[in-house]
Amino acid sequence: MSAEATPAEGPPAELAPLRLDGESIVGAGGVFRPERFGGLAYSRECDRFYAMDTKSFRAMRSFTQPTCPAPAGHGESSFVGEFAQRPIPDRPMVVNCLVTAYCPLRCRYCHADDLMGPFRAGESDDDLDRIVRTAELVPAMVAVITGGDPIVRPDRAIHVIERLAESKALVLDTSGAGDIGPLLPAMKAHNVHLRVSLDAASASPNDEVRPIDRRHLPLGTSSHAQALETIRRARRADVRTTVQTVVTSRNEHEAELLRLHDLLVDLGVRHWALHVMVNAGRGAQPRSRRLRPSGESLARLPATVDRLRLEGSPVHVRITRTDQQPNAVILVNNRGDLYAERGGAMGKVKIGSAESSASEIEKAFRATIDLAAHADRYLMRRPATLGRHGDRAAQE
Ligand code: SF4
Numbered sequence: 060m061s062a063e064a065t066p067a068e069g070p071p072a073e074l075a076p077l078r079l080d081g082e083s084i085v086g087a088g089g090v091f092r093p094e095r096f097g098g099l100a101y102s103r104e105c106d107r108f109y110a111m112d113t114k115s116f117r118a119m120r121s122f123t124q125p126t127c128p129a130p131a132g133h134g135e136s137s138f139v140g141e142f143a144q145r146p147i148p149d150r151p152m153v154v155n156c157l158v159t160a161y162c163p164l165r166c167r168y169c170h171a172d173d174l175m176g177p178f179r180a181g182e183s184d185d186d187l188d189r190i191v192r193t194a195e196l197v198p199a200m201v202a203v204i205t206g207g208d209p210i211v212r213p214d215r216a217i218h219v220i221e222r223l224a225e226s227k228a229l230v231l232d233t234s235g236a237g238d239i240g241p242l243l244p245a246m247k248a249h250n251v252h253l254r255v256s257l258d259a260a261s262a263s264p265n266d267e268v269r270p271i272d273r274r275h276l277p278l279g280t281s282s283h284a285q286a287l288e289t290i291r292r293a294r295r296a297d298v299r300t301t302v303q304t305v306v307t308s309r310n311e312h313e314a315e316l317l318r319l320h321d322l323l324v325d326l327g328v329r330h331w332a333l334h335v336m337v338n339a340g341r342g343a344q345p346r347s348r349r350l351r352p353s354g355e356s357l358a359r360l361p362a363t364v365d366r367l368r369l370e371g372s373p374v375h376v377r378i379t380r381t382d383q384q385p386n387a388v389i390l391v392n393n394r395g396d397l398y399a400e401r402g403g404a405m406g407k408v409k410i411g412s413a414e415s416s417a418s419e420i421e422k423a424f425r426a427t428i429d430l431a432a433h434a435d436r437y438l439m440r441r442p443a444t445l446g447r448h449g450d451r452a453a454q455e
Contacts, residue, residue, distance in 0.1 A: 233255055
């Protein structure tokens with residue numbers, strides 16, 4: 060998506076006229092939603108949000124599909140236009156739906172454990188309608204189909220994809236450790252963006268931090284090899300794919316990250332998200348202390364991304380925030396109950412149930428979710444671009 064939007068000659072056929080107090084418009088390329096500061100756009104192509112001022116958002120009517128920035132736009136801000144103050148959306152942007160509490164891996168930095176272990180026993184298909192109902196009542200633009208790992212329960216994931224696809228753009232998160240085949244037709248049919256986790260170019264540093272759970276996979280299975288195979292199959296099926304990498308002490312050095320970058324280029328992956336390991340869940344346990352990346356490496360990370368841009372890499376790279384702000388993340392567990400992530404070691408707190416009414420769900424997220432922190436999590440900002448396209452206001 061270009062910051063220089065072309066003036067509209069009239070709305071394209073597939074888009075209804077915009078009302079600034081209106082609901083989301085879900086299109087083939089993405090989702091648009093008017094906000095008091097202008098509007099939000101989400102691109103399915105690159106799994107990325109943009110916050111636009113009113114002028115830029117109106118001009119977006121000339122696009123039928125929000126597209127990704129050109130490769131030269133690596134690391135650019137998510138803010139398009141001029142903002143008198145920090146743009147904070149009125150409603151949530153993302154709701155995470157745990158379609159299963161089962162996962163084939165036992166990652167050493169996992170912080171979803173508190174919504175998995177206690178909820179595995181008795182996981183039932185009767186819960187699927189409850190998950191869908193609660194997710195529909197959260198007025199988010201994007202639903203992330205996650206777990207656990209949807210790859211181990213494809214039937215459950217497909218059910219939720221088919222029910223939510225009309226009202227939200229969808230993303231599916233997976234370790235890739237399993238058979239992605241059953242999921243690909245539904246993902247393709249509903250424009251679902253796939254995110255696969257891969258932490259290193261070679262198997263050993265990846266498999267050390269992302270070991271298999273032997274209840275799901277045979278001894279000797281490499282999570283690295285499985286993720287590579289999943290990426291290759293998704294690419295062959297023409298499913299848009301982002302690779303997600305958790306930055307730890309095992310892969311924090313530039314040489315290691317550049318090796319992984321080169322592998323992604325070879326695989327044809329064009330979107331790469333670098334998440335810095337957070338101090339939560341298993342990552343907060345004393346035995347994981349040595350996995351935390353050094354401050355020095357984290358400080359160098361933006362320069363590594365800039366270097367890739369300057370060298371003309373075809374891969375769009377983004378770095379997510381390194382801290383976990385409380386009450387920034389909204390989750391629906393595998394029973395259809397609504398949770399907020401408290402951040403750090405505090406885990407999740409239940410704020411609604413599958414039996415809650417629409418007004419109770421709205422009251423719950425308005426009382427609990429910090430929409431400024433929520434937006435910070437999903438809108439990228441870079442000190443290096445301070446002062447361009449409204450970043451100054453966004454940094455305040
Ligand atoms: S794949 Fe995700 S949910 Fe599963 S153990 Fe790893 S981090 Fe946790």
